[in-house]
Amino acid sequence: MIRFLSVLWAGFLYGSTLVFFNLLNATEATILGGDPYNFSPAMCGLAYLSPTLFSVFFFFIAGTLSDFLKVHIAKKRNGSSIPEDRLWVLMVYMILGFLASIGWGVGAYYGAHWMALVISMGVLGGLNVFGCTSACTYCSDTYHELDTEAMVVVIVIRNIMSFAASYGLTDWVLNMGYKNAFISSGCILFFCNSTFLIMRIPGPYWRAKTRYSYWKLVEFDRDTFYGSD
Secondary structure: OOOOHHHHHHHHHHHHHHHHHHHHHHHHHHHHHOOOOOOOHHHHHHOOHHHHHHHHHHHHHHHHHHHHHHHHHHHHOOOOOOHHHHHHHHHHHHHHHHHHHHHHHHHHHOOOOHHHHHHHHHHHHHOHHHHHHHHHHHHHHHOHHHHHHHHHHHHHHHHHHHHHHHOOHHHHHHHHHHHHHHHHHHHHHHHHHHHHHHHOOHHHHHHHHOHHHHHHHHHHHHHHHHOOO
16 A cells, blocks of 8 residues: 555655654653743643643544535535545644644743643644544545555554654754744644645546556455455
């Protein structure tokens, strides 16, 4: 499944989503535990209630909104739908994620009230649900018959990106400072999610171009696990 563009892009989206959360996680203790907030370790841990609550809140919105958009767009096309229709939900992640990154990094740089930082932390962490939901549903919608195999590739890409980025996150923040690091992070987040607009063109094209290869894999999978008639 690694030869299919939609699967690779879904892995990239999932991986980038996790990278931004790792960046938040890497700076939480140093920001809230340092001046002027001086949170105790217990209070730093308690602050994670914010992304937990926002994740639960966004959990009920992301899937419902994704389904609504797919059906709404299909109605406008007289019942025609493509998997990329679901990806418009990433607009929420693009805009709110960018603003939350600015709120977290710039707020810490200027010593904003701790509540502003905790809310920004919650929004930025909770928005991961949109990235994860979009990546998984897009992958499943695109190659439904082999969605399990496709998700294996997506998870491998996600883990590689998360593992590789972890080595540079701390140096990134230390060298650029909270303000510049999270302004750049917000811009990168915005760009990574905006690639769904690009995928609306090559996504359907490459699915059509590789359809014979895909159905050969489906037949091979069915013959291997269920036997041929």
